[in-house]
Amino acid sequence: MQKIIFLLFWFASISVHSQEIIVKGTITDKDGLGIQNASITILDDNDDSVEYTFTDDKGSYGLSFQKENLSSLKLEISCLGYSKTSKLITAVSQVQNFVLEKKVETLKEVIVEASQKIKKEQDTTTIKVASFGNKTEQTLEDVLKKLPSIEVQQDGSIKAHGVAIDKLLIEGEDMFDKNYKLLTKNLDANVLDAVQIIDGYEDNPVLKKMNNSDKVALNLKLKKGKKNIWFGNATLGAGIVSQNRWKESLNLGLIRKEIKLFYLADYNNLGEKATDLVSSNVMENDIFSEDRLEYTAKSLFTINSNEIGLFSKTQSIFNIAFLNSLSFTKKIKKNLSLRGVAYLANDKQNQNSFAETNYNFGANPISFTENSFYKSRNSLASIELELKYYPDDKNYITNLFLFKEHPSKTNNNLLFNTSEINQSSKNNNYTFYNHFNHTLQLDHNKILNNYIYFGNDKMEENAKIISPLLNSFLEVNSGEVIQQKSNNSLFYIGDKTKLITQFDNVDLTNSLQFEYSKEIFANQFRIVEQRFPDYENNLNLNKIKVSFDNAVRYNFSKKINFTASLNLQNTNFNTSIDNKNFWIVNPTILLNIKKTRFGNFTVSYSENNDLPEINQLTSNFQLMDYRSFLKGTSFQNPLKNSVTQFTYSIYQDQKRFSVNTGIIYMKSKTILNTASTITNDFNFSSSVQTPGGDNFNFNFSVVNYLRKLKLASKIETIHNWNTSPFSVNNDVFLIAKNYSNTIKYTATTYFKKGINFDGGFAYHFNKSVFDGNTNENRTKDVFLNLNYPISEVLLAECNNALYFVNNQNYTFSNLVLNYNPLESRFSFRLIFNNILNEDKFTFVTLNNFTFYQSSVDLVPRYLLGTVKYRF
Template structure:
């Protein structure tokens, strides 16, 4: 089968190349010297571009193109400082050499601009990607990780200039909204020409007239020749030794004036999760911009998969992932557009792990082991449609509708110490949200924004647990299955109207918001047709909210401002038929200095008063896993905390220099806390409202590019101190103190040679002190990735990582060979994963009084051969 498949690919490659033509040659000056970076373009008889290329350092070029219907082809050569020339050629012409003449002009004023790798123009920073990649990048996310001013977090979230991006645009068009990870993790890096970082981004054209936005967006500029044609790639990969591995994907794009669309599909069992890259509920409150409020119901039962988040999922996650998505944007009329995203994401995960848990409470601590065989099938299907209507320069209307289906089935066979236990859960989740915004410009300095929103989130859960220990505790037969059913239904509707006014140096927002929410939660607990009322709950929560928000921003200049916001909230809070009338005041103060020669400064202070959620207000115990019960509490007072923070950053993208520092202090004055009773078999938790603790956080990162060495280095440090009251097997709460420190260093080379690398190390230290028991843990890791151009068509990569944990070493080594024939649209990739065949990984984590050690199986060694065809 594999031989037939390989023969088929070779046949297709031969057939495709047989249908194309290659034109190559050399571009020289009058002194017969090769001209570098000259543009060579092929045009058809109507003047449309067919293909293009740039000459290398010796003036050579080579263009492969498909046989056009007409034989009339024009080749056009241009270069800065030389006269443009063009020539009509025939399909049979294989070699075309040209000599360019120097262009001499007399002008009143001459401005010469050299093409820069990084160009800054007002609020837009344009970065040419060719200067930062090394041809090993497969996706947009791969190349973003190497771009100055851009950071890709472990979950795929993208930050630009220290701020999470609001949009990821394609040629100025929003295609994915908050689901931009569908694009960043799948779009082929080879179609990208440049990335633009847009500061002070505002999507609403009416608000943009008055607003001094703090949002940031990224805009993708594609290489020439990708407009008005279908483009994309197909990848087929299969494992050829050890475990059977595979990867198939399809990228398809079309960018035209009236319609733009992307179709992205991927199917693989290499460890990545498809459902992790889709957006969850979004909560955004913006005083001087649009809001977006999406609330989600709470699930009840939890089954742990013991995943290790320390390194790549391709090393430790056993998962079959399927993703199928279609996004489009079309102009129905010049002032009416429609955007849509439809996707289906599915994961089938099988994960085996062994863990040891120890509670450091007494001289003889409580401990137990779990040998867990975990199986999960999760699906997310969604349709998202957004209409944008711009009837005139004073009105802007949008309506966004989202519908999701999220079934989730989980099964866990485990040994708790020596007892065999089974727990399974089937969870059906249905969600829809609708957001309607109308923005009206009343005058030159006044804008009225009306936001109407509603949503419904339903969760239906059925759980079966077979546990001899639990059955003995409940005094039932050991063979009886415990059945727990749970339903959570949340519906809400609201309206928020805000008036934004601008007076010279002052921006003022006055808003009024009305919101009604109803939430019902109930769970049954049945064993052999007998219900246990002590473990059943019938809870309801109804809230009628009226908010008055007032914000004022004084602009000392375009770079310095002071903002004060006061939110007055009146809430009728009815929990389990007990009603309360609550009045809350939440103030926020911030002082900003932006885009100065010394960088950006922000100092802020806020007080936050909130109310408990429905799952914290249950009357009886509820089973949340095979050995844990939790009971809620009654509402007493609002939950309170105070947050003070200071941020400093400077981003000099042209010099590839940046500093980002953040310090924060959180004082929790009133929280929902837990009184725990832990035995060798069970954990019982009672929620209770208590005073809170303190949290200090400090983070620092420094990036610098040394031009003489062509090396960019990054230093990061994250430290956290927190203290909180804890009550475990005691009559009163005792303070627990925790500290963590992470130091990272990385370096990346940008040599114009055959070899480049990136490497670094990380040091992690954690400490927990509770009841005079001090526990510490240290881990270190080192990584080194090397890529070497064996020839113009063959590129080798070697990715290496070593982890030092608990006096044990773990080494991961991957070798990748890339073959990219010059005159072919096919490329080939050979991936040798986990060369040393590490088969198990153990990690220790600390949390208050809990010591937790987990060992997981690792993806065994495999060799994957992948073929990609670009069109």
């Protein structure tokens, strides 16, 4: 049956004749000056949008599209401040120039306010940032956190209209690609005029003709005075009471038609990590667009830093961060551009903690304590270059090259009960990726995309452990140093050719992929000159994969479509131990209802079958940290799971109202599990292929703005139920059940005068049941941030957070004074951090059979003064 379905997909491509319409021209005012950002829209006889574009800085535009019925198409021109005009299209290729007249209107006050703050045109929503800020924002990220329909996640990633953004553009240009956190965390908030949410975004101009993208992008519009000149700012900050705090930063930007450039630098010890701002490898499989595949080698030895996820990093992270980054785009020729990003990020972190762990195994409980002193130096340097070539309307070529070097040093002195232990590692990671894409329009309804990719990721790890317990276990002298060296690498090369065909109501994709990869996972384990082969592995994995991807999307209308896809792959899985061949079938079906007056609905079902990774196949135990060993397994069948998902969302941007909810059920049919044996001093885990468990997740959020109260509020809740098999000091696998629940409420006021606030509370609940034992854990937190304009030039902020954790309370209060002299390029800031001087935090985790309690040091009270100069 599966082969029949595959053949139906593969041979379903047929051709339907339609014509390509090409329209171009210029939009000017009565004085003959070009009008920038005028909207040009093609409408059908139902006044539905068929295609659209915007004029450039000279007022020029051009667009092309396919349509059978030429008699009912209308070209409509509109721009804010000008009268709208339109004209029927009667020819296949034509030039249409327009002269717009200025429009003066008297509108009701409430309508004027809404249009100034949020404006929606076709798939672009423009938000004026001045309407949602309170002048306390320092960076672009601070601004984005306050805008409706935009969410900044805890890790700095961004969602717009409930979807993770594909690009963050600056004046229409992509400058940072996936590393946009370099910009959001550093760009001065003062340069920003508006943020645009672009739905249905497609960067590839040839694929854009298909008009079937579900991607979302953000476009930053800068203030008019920031174009065609150098602009930026420099900040100097130093501790006034606590002399060991500082912050120095530099922003430099140039936005011109032929070149755009940003230089961002930062040096501080306020808790933020520089290396967290850059993205890791990217894995994108897009049925109707371009793909991007970046694989990584597997690491071996890990030293835990014991960071806290509950608090902000400025409250709990002891780190010195250094960042230098340069990004640019350059028009080499009219149809050829170059984009580049280079950065150097470095973190020096010192983190102290104390932990107590209890394993409850009936009559034989195991307990131990760890007093840890952690130091690390983590660096990341990278160069990224992308060429974009658009020789004509039918061809688009890009080549993206990335190189990364990632050295790190970590040292951890600790007391394990009463035993003194040291574990250290010195690692280096070298990576390069290359992505070549050629998109060719074969016909008015057929596009061919050829993607050639290759990469190499090499990881060198050198770990040293001094542990009397480990030496006793290995029966060697207690003072000897244990050395574990690993040299893991992955090389891969592949080609994926994709044919995309569009009929009246059908989008069809047929693709063929060939990929070869060679992976090495090898380590040496020795003390002086003595080798320990039982704790060494030398595993090679060669894979040859041939994959067929076929998908069909039937468009019942512009708002309802149904997609079915089938991935069929054959993989030759050749290791040093065994040689196997696997056929894998992954089907997906999806019903999508979008942009209706009732919102957007999606229902989908998919099966995800895959093969284990190389580090799960080792035949001997390997040391993972100073007390943990892990061994892989031999497997017979692919790993299997299925996912059923329902999502609903509605975004009414101008009313600042949104609802977002989703239900996900995942059934793991076959997984690689671990059977663990825990002793007083060590953990031994072995991979075992077993049936999996279930995971059910429900999330719901609603945002509403009460205009009369000038209050925006958000309520959200997340529930998760899961069951999974566990085997700990037991010959059988027992089922562990876990439930977690989070409820949050936040509110923000937008008063024109007086005190404004944003605040809220959160409640977190966790429950686990394992082997007849039930454990529960609750935490609560409340925050309230106040800002008050003392005068026209002086603004005060008071930020407060209260945490209730295990019958203990933790209170953080920060005070910030902002002095912004009128008509001055200088601004001044005083930051009084952790006024109450909370110095230690203790938290407890109860999970299945484990009680874990950890205490960590917190950043002590300090007063920081900064001066910023804008130019």
